[in-house]
Amino acid sequence: MSSKKFLSLQKIQICLNGKWLPADENMNVAAWLLSQETLQTRLSVTGMPRFAVCGMGVCQECRISINGQAHQLACQTKCQPGMVIETGEIR
Numbered sequence: 001m002s003s004k005k006f007l008s009l010q011k012i013q014i015c016l017n018g019k020w021l022p023a024d025e026n027m028n029v030a031a032w033l034l035s036q037e038t039l040q041t042r043l044s045v046t047g048m049p050r051f052a053v054c055g056m057g058v059c060q061e062c063r064i065s066i067n068g069q070a071h072q073l074a075c076q077t078k079c080q081p082g083m084v085i086e087t088g089e090i091r
Helices: 029-035
Strands: 011-016 019-024 063-066 069-073 084-086
Touching: none
Parallel strands: 011 084
Antiparallel strands: 011 019, 063 069, 063 084
């Protein structure tokens, strides 16, 4: 019998553009946004929506504002309780 322990995911709350939503703690932010059907991390300088492309931080397309700090990489950042995310979405 295997003695492997599996990571149990704890449900937390994250604020996305002013709306509190459930998330799994330690899931990366880009994957969580995808699960929320939010395919935008920011707007380009020309106003076009951007989202993660490479998934490993190289392309920089997943830059997002987390807890008031701009240019955080969504694909490299783990979801944490109380996290506040702003995508700069057009409302």
